[in-house]
Amino acid sequence: MKLENPIVTSLALFAGLIFLSPVLYSIWMSFETAQSYYTGQYEFTLDNYVRAVAEYNFARYLMNSIIVSGLVTLLGITVATMAAFAFARYQFRGGNLLFGATVATLMIPSHISLIPNYLTLAKAGLLDTYAGLILPAISNGFAAFFLRQYIKGIPKALDEAAYMDGATPLQVLWRVIVPIARPAIFSMGLYIFITEWNNYIWPLVAVGREDLYTLQIGLARLYRINPGEGLVDWPLVMAACTLSMLPVLLGFLLVERHLVRGITLGAVK
Amino acid sequence: MLHKLTPYLLVAPLIIFITVFTYIPVITSVNLSLRHWDFLSPTMPFVGFENYRLLLNSRDFWNSLQVTAIFALISVPIRLALALAVASYLVRETLPSRLLRGALFLPSVTSTVSIAVVFSWVFATDYGMVNAALTSLGLGKVQWLQDPQLALWVLITVNTWKQLGYDIVIYIAGLQAVPQELYDAASVDGGRRFHVFRRVTVPLVMPTTYFLLVISVIEAFQVFTIVNIMTHGGPAGATDMLVNLLYRVGFTLFDIGRGSALAVLLFIFLIVLALIKSFVIGRRVHYEA
Numbered sequence: 001m002k003l004e005n006p007i008v009t010s011l012a013l014f015a016g017l018i019f020l021s022p023v024l025y026s027i028w029m030s031f032e033t034a035q036s037y038y039t040g041q042y043e044f045t046l047d048n049y050v051r052a053v054a055e056y057n058f059a060r061y062l063m064n065s066i067i068v069s070g071l072v073t074l075l076g077i078t079v080a081t082m083a084a085f086a087f088a089r090y091q092f093r094g095g096n097l098l099f100g101a102t103v104a105t106l107m108i109p110s111h112i113s114l115i116p117n118y119l120t121l122a123k124a125g126l127l128d129t130y131a132g133l134i135l136p137a138i139s140n141g142f143a144a145f146f147l148r149q150y151i152k153g154i155p156k157a158l159d160e161a162a163y164m165d166g167a168t169p170l171q172v173l174w175r176v177i178v179p180i181a182r183p184a185i186f187s188m189g190l191y192i193f194i195t196e197w198n199n200y201i202w203p204l205v206a207v208g209r210e211d212l213y214t215l216q217i218g219l220a221r222l223y224r225i226n227p228g229e230g231l232v233d234w235p236l237v238m239a240a241c242t243l244s245m246l247p248v249l250l251g252f253l254l255v256e257r258h259l260v261r262g263i264t265l266g267a268v269k
Numbered sequence: 270m271l272h273k274l275t276p277y278l279l280v281a282p283l284i285i286f287i288t289v290f291t292y293i294p295v296i297t298s299v300n301l302s303l304r305h306w307d308f309l310s311p312t313m314p315f316v317g318f319e320n321y322r323l324l325l326n327s328r329d330f331w332n333s334l335q336v337t338a339i340f341a342l343i344s345v346p347i348r349l350a351l352a353l354a355v356a357s358y359l360v361r362e363t364l365p366s367r368l369l370r371g372a373l374f375l376p377s378v379t380s381t382v383s384i385a386v387v388f389s390w391v392f393a394t395d396y397g398m399v400n401a402a403l404t405s406l407g408l409g410k411v412q413w414l415q416d417p418q419l420a421l422w423v424l425i426t427v428n429t430w431k432q433l434g435y436d437i438v439i440y441i442a443g444l445q446a447v448p449q450e451l452y453d454a455a456s457v458d459g460g461r462r463f464h465v466f467r468r469v470t471v472p473l474v475m476p477t478t479y480f481l482l483v484i485s486v487i488e489a490f491q492v493f494t495i496v497n498i499m500t501h502g503g504p505a506g507a508t509d510m511l512v513n514l515l516y517r518v519g520f521t522l523f524d525i526g527r528g529s530a531l532a533v534l535l536f537i538f539l540i541v542l543a544l545i546k547s548f549v550i551g552r553r554v555h556y557e558a
Contacts, residue, residue, distance in 0.1 A: 008365055009364060009365045009368075011365070012365030012366070012368055012369045013365065013368060013369075015369060015372075016368060016369050016371075016372030016373070017372075019372055019373060019430075020372050020375065020376075022387050022388065022390075022391050022398065023375075023376075023379070023384075023387060025398065026387045026390065037396070038396065079282045079283045079286065080283065082279045082280070082282065082283070083279060083280045083282070083283035083284075085279060086275070086276040086277075086279035086280045087280070090275070090276035090279075092273075092276040092277065095276065095280075098280055098284055101284070101287065101292070102283065102284075102287060105287055105291050106543070107539075107540055107543035107544070107546075107547070108291055108295065108536070108540070109487075109491060109535065109536060109539045110491075111491060111512055111515060111532060111535060111536075112294060112295055112298050112532045112533070112535065112536040113290060113291060113294035113295075113298075114515070114516075114519070114532065115294075115297075115298065115301065115519050115525060115528055115529055115532065116293070116294035116297035116298055116301070117290055117294055119297070120289070120290075120293075120294075135286075135290070136290045138286050139283055139286030139287045139290060139291065141287065141291075144283055169272075169275050169279075194378050197380065198378075198379075198380040198381060198382070200380075200381060200382055200493075200494045200497075201493055201494070201497075201512075201516070204497075205516075205520055215380075216380055216382040219382050219383065219386060220382055220386075220497075220498055223386050223389070223498065231395065231396070232390075232393070234390055234393075234396065237386060237390070238386075238387070238390070241383045241386050241387060244380055244382065244383050245379050245380060245383045248378055248379060248380065249375075249379070252375060252378055256371055256374075
């Protein structure tokens with residue numbers, strides 16, 4: 001990486017700051033009192049976070065989001081990796097057809113499934129449960145497709161050597177393929193996690209019980225009930241907002257490269 | 270024997286999930302779109318194409334289609350033009366370029382709900398960021414989200430702000446695939462900067478542009494969260510985009526038949542776009558020797 005002259009660097013930094021200013025300012029605002037926000041005299045406080053957690057149950061929503069996104073990622077990536085391994089390594093009757101059906105799901109807009117999935121889960125008695133939030137999000141045709149391409153690039157001789165040593169297919173998958181494909185699996189997992197963390201419309205229709213709200217639903221609700229009492233308590237709303245962005249923002253700083261990779265790999269092959 | 274079954278056992282979970290939550294729902298939607306139902310009645314009488322007829326005769330549907338089309342027609346070209354211009358600057362591997370890339374990319378991984386809430390504050394009439402700036406310049410306050418002439422523009426701005434980084438990242442990947450010799454050749458011939466951009470860069474990233482064009486239109490037709498949080502489709506239907514109408518008809522009016530008919534129409538439209546997309550990607554041009 002080359003270093004450019006400090007003027008260009010500071011200009012670029014400044015442009016970035018301007019671009020991000022709404023988010024940066026909202027985080028700054030979350031640490032002041034409503035009173036100080038409206039009078040313009042900054043006064044530092046952690047009170048908004050305390051209230052979001054204690055009065056508005058955001059600790060619970062945070063936990064729900066972690067449980068739901070975590071399980072969707074774990075189950076989704078497992079299901080996709082298993083299928084990808086089969087599609088990449090086995091010639092089996094109907095294999096091409098099933099692979100075609102998997103890839104075709106990429107074209108089907110999720111909104112067509114909204115009403116039917118609601119009915120299916122209602123019939124199964126799974127509305128207002130974690131299962132109802134998680135199950136429809138598990139299958140990921142894109143992850144299966146992408147991992148299949150990746151696994152195809154791994155030399156087959158490695159599998160064969162393992163089979164010679166008496167390994168079972170599952171052992172080959174777990175001991176040979178998964179370790180080599182780890183970067184791809186990691187990028188896909190991140191991608192699934194973030195998509196699910198930010199999911200809004202499905203939890204909105206599938207969950208009515210307040211103790212199952214995810215952060216996104218909790219935040220939308222908090223923002224919506226707030227204006228009723230006159231002026232919006234923006235600092236409180238922004239504290240809730242920051243809580244719902246925080247994990248992804250932190251993750252972003254740590255693994256930005258992987259994220260960008262996951263996303264570009266998806267679009268540009 | 271067991272060996273023969275192995276691949277089937279491995280794909281079974283994925284196929285079961287896809288069948289239950291993607292393929293069967295498509296069929297269910299078509300079936301429901303031909304019936305009259307409100308979530309509660311024990312019967313759902315068959316009404317043929319009545320729901321489609323009602324939909325195509327309703328002002329809400331045409332308004333919603335128009336709003337969505339305007340949204341797409343304005344936001345997509347702005348996004349692509351901005352993204353290509355910025356990407357062709359940020360493609361260089363320098364420190365400021367890396368920092369800016371990160372800053373611009375951040376919104377596309379941040380939750381849309383948070384972004385919608387933050388921008389509800391940015392465009393709030395009282396104590397909002399934009400109006401505070403206007404007031405300090407001695408200008409009057411503007412009712413950004415309450416004015417039917419302006420609300421859609423605000424949503425377009427927010428959506429552009431959120432998606433721009435994604436477009437840039439994809440363009441950078443596309444630009445990196447362009448062989449450096451082509452630029453060298455162009456500058457040897459005495460090409461000026463803008464000239465090189467117009468004659469070399471723009472044509473060479475055309476496949477990327479097609480790709481982004483189609484997926485951005487597909488996305489524009491599925492915008493929901495910012496509408497639901499910032500305007501609820503108002504004022505006076507000015508931002509009532511298609512998925513918002515679908516949500517309204519299905520989950521607040523409980524008219525399952527009409528909601529499903531709308532979903533089927535949306536589905537047909539998006540499938541056509543998706544087919545165009547795979548056609549375009551299938552034919553992506555490669556310039557490498």
